[in-house]
Every structure is written in C-alpha cells, then in structure tokens.
Amino acid sequence: MSYRTSLSDVLTGVIAPSxxxxxxxxxxxxGAVTALGHAGLLGLTVSAEFGGGGxxxxxxxxxxARTARVCRATAAVLQSHYAAVAVIESYGSPWLRGEIAAGRHLSSLALAEDGSPGGQGGQAQYWAxxxxxxxxxxxxxxRARKHEVVAAGEADSYVWSxxxxxxxxxxTLWVVPAHAPDLFVPARPGGGGPNGSATSTVFADPVLVPADAMLGGDGGGLDIVLRTVLPWLLELRAAAGIEAAHPATAGAFPGPARRPTDSLTSS
Structure with a gap:
C-alpha cells in the first residue's frame, strides 16, 4: 500500500472525525498521531534500511499539505516532527531511527528561546x-527555556539546541528524551500554534542527558539548522498554506531565502 493510500485512510477514518x-x-x-504511526507516516522519511519509508x-x-486541509493541529505536529527527523536521520542513533520508522516515536523541535534575539514578540532566530x-x-x-515547542509534553523527544x-x-544539537526528569511544561500551553497542537514553552533547569545524545559535532549545530532544519520547516509550512511569517521562521535566513526544493522534483 502506498503512503498516499495510507494517508487517505487515516485522514478519512481518524483525523477528519476528530x-x-x-x-x-x-x-x-x-489518536491521529497514533494512527499516522501505525500507517508508517511518522517514519515516512526514515531510511528503508531502518524500516522507514525512505x-x-x-x-x-x-x-x-493534505493533513492541513483536514486538521491544522495535526499538520503542525507533522511539520515539527518531520523537521526533527531530518536531523535525526543524519545524526541520530540506529535505535532511535528504528523507533521512528516503526511509528512508536514522535519527535519535535526545541530550538527557539525566550532570550534569543527578537524572541517573545519578535523574530525567534534558531541560529542564536x-x-x-x-x-x-x-x-x-x-539549562534553557525553549518556546514555540510543538507537541510540548506530548512528543517522545526534542531536537534541542x-x-x-x-x-x-x-x-550544539542534542536529542532530549521527553520523559527525562526536570523537564517542565506548563499545564496550559501558551505558545501559539494551532489550537490542539500543544505548542508551549519547555523548561529545563537543568535536564540531564548522556553525552552521546549529541547530534553532530560540538559547535556544528548551526550548519545543521541552516542547511536542514530551516529549509524543511519553510517548505513544510508553505505546503500547509501558511503564507504569513511565523516567529520561528521569519527572517530565518540572513539573505534572500532559496526554496529548498528548487532543485527537487516532487513525486
């Protein structure tokens, strides 16, 4: 069964009714996230070597794009998940890639901060x-206060800067397990995003992770954010029909933005 057929089944049977x-x-x-996992859509972009869709x-x-026409909250969750998986696919452990491919793991981005230039009412810059x-x-x-985190308290891990x-x-980028002690998410999400997307602030004061949770090299996260995270986010937001600048991606590139799929052909 193709992923398009699987998506149609999930949209009709699970996402639309709720x-x-x-x-x-x-x-x-x-329920939508669970169904997407069972249908192989959370692992859509994981290498087939690990059981993903490749x-x-x-x-x-x-x-x-198709999900956004039915449920904007679920589409927002997928946007952050796919952008996070793009990093994990290149730098994450085989075990984690296998869990995502199997549909058992939802990831999200925790990059923007209250103290980043332009944050809290301005343009959050992922490179600071x-x-x-x-x-x-x-x-x-x-130790940090991350804001605009989609699926805060709901994801299984965060790609953290x-x-x-x-x-x-x-x-430096890290994969932080959401169940790690001393991560705190307010009871009332207040971080914007579509209603139901659980977009909120995540506090770490601090959170302890193993040293091998690092994604890429120490200090190499800036290049990963600029070359992978932001192009994926911008393209996925465009696919969802979100034309207005979002705090997390507005002004993200210091120069004119190039569409990341200019050299790609869609299937």
Missing amino acids: AEVTGREGKFPR MDLPDAAEVV SHSSAARSGDVVAL SRPLTAVDGL
Missing part, C-alpha cells in the same frame, strides 16, 4: 542560543 473537537477544545490529536522532503510536504551545556563525565546538563560545550561559537 478535527472539530481538536480545534474547538484544544485537545492534542493523540521518502524525502517533497513527500513529507505532500503529507503535511543562550542555552547552557555543561559536561560532567558522561552526563551533560542542559545549546551553546557548545567547548567550541568557540556556533550551536
């Missing part, structure tokens, strides 16, 4: 981080 309640009551679409950005954009990272043996303590451990400048 979309009104999701939007009206602001209830996270857990698809790419144009395919993810099609899934987001005030989050601290301190290593003690094989454990790293991450901090200042480097030892590098002079740049960012």
Whole structure:
C-alpha cells in the first residue's frame, strides 16, 4: 500500500472525525498521531534500511499539505516532527531511527528561546542560543527555556539546541528524551500554534542527558539548522498554506531565502 493510500485512510477514518473537537477544545490529536504511526507516516522519511519509508522532503510536504486541509493541529505536529527527523536521520542513533520508522516515536523541535534575539514578540532566530551545556563525565546538563515547542509534553523527544560545550561559537544539537526528569511544561500551553497542537514553552533547569545524545559535532549545530532544519520547516509550512511569517521562521535566513526544493522534483 502506498503512503498516499495510507494517508487517505487515516485522514478519512481518524483525523477528519476528530478535527472539530481538536480545534474547538484544544485537545492534542493523540489518536491521529497514533494512527499516522501505525500507517508508517511518522517514519515516512526514515531510511528503508531502518524500516522507514525512505521518502524525502517533497513527500513529507505532500503529507503535511493534505493533513492541513483536514486538521491544522495535526499538520503542525507533522511539520515539527518531520523537521526533527531530518536531523535525526543524519545524526541520530540506529535505535532511535528504528523507533521512528516503526511509528512508536514522535519527535519535535526545541530550538527557539525566550532570550534569543527578537524572541517573545519578535523574530525567534534558531541560529542564536543562550542555552547552557555543561559536561560532567558522561552526563551533560542542559539549562534553557525553549518556546514555540510543538507537541510540548506530548512528543517522545526534542531536537534541542545549546551553546557548545567547548567550541568557540556556533550551536550544539542534542536529542532530549521527553520523559527525562526536570523537564517542565506548563499545564496550559501558551505558545501559539494551532489550537490542539500543544505548542508551549519547555523548561529545563537543568535536564540531564548522556553525552552521546549529541547530534553532530560540538559547535556544528548551526550548519545543521541552516542547511536542514530551516529549509524543511519553510517548505513544510508553505505546503500547509501558511503564507504569513511565523516567529520561528521569519527572517530565518540572513539573505534572500532559496526554496529548498528548487532543485527537487516532487513525486
């Protein structure tokens, strides 16, 4: 069965019937996420080597576009998940990639911060981080307040940014398990986003992760954000029909933005 057929079944059988309640009551679409996982759509862009769909950005954009016409909250969750998976696919562990491919794992982005330039009412810049990272043996303590986190308290992991451990400048990215002690999400999500998307602030004061939770090299996260995260987010938001600038992506590129799929052909 193709992913398009699987998506049609999930949209018709699960997402559409609950979309009104999701939007009206602001209830996270857990049933939709579970169904998308069972249908192989959470693992759509994971390599077939790990059991995923082996698809790419144009395919993810099609899934987001079709979902957004039915439920904007579920589409927002998929946007953040697919952008996070694009990083995990290149730098994450085989186990994590396998869990995503199997539909058992939802990831999200935790990159923007209250203290980032232009944050809280301005343009959040993903390439600037005030989050601290301190290593003690094989454990790293991450201390931050991340905002505009989609599926906050609902995702299984976050792709997280901090200042480097030892590098002079740049960012370092981490995969932070959502169940890690000392992560705090307010009871009432207040971070914008479509109603029901559980977009909120995530606090770490601090959260402890293993040193091997690093994604890429120390200080190499800036290049990953600019070359992977932002192009995926911009393309997926465009697919969802969101033309207005979003705090997390507006002004994201220091120069004229190039559409990331200009050199790609959609399937």
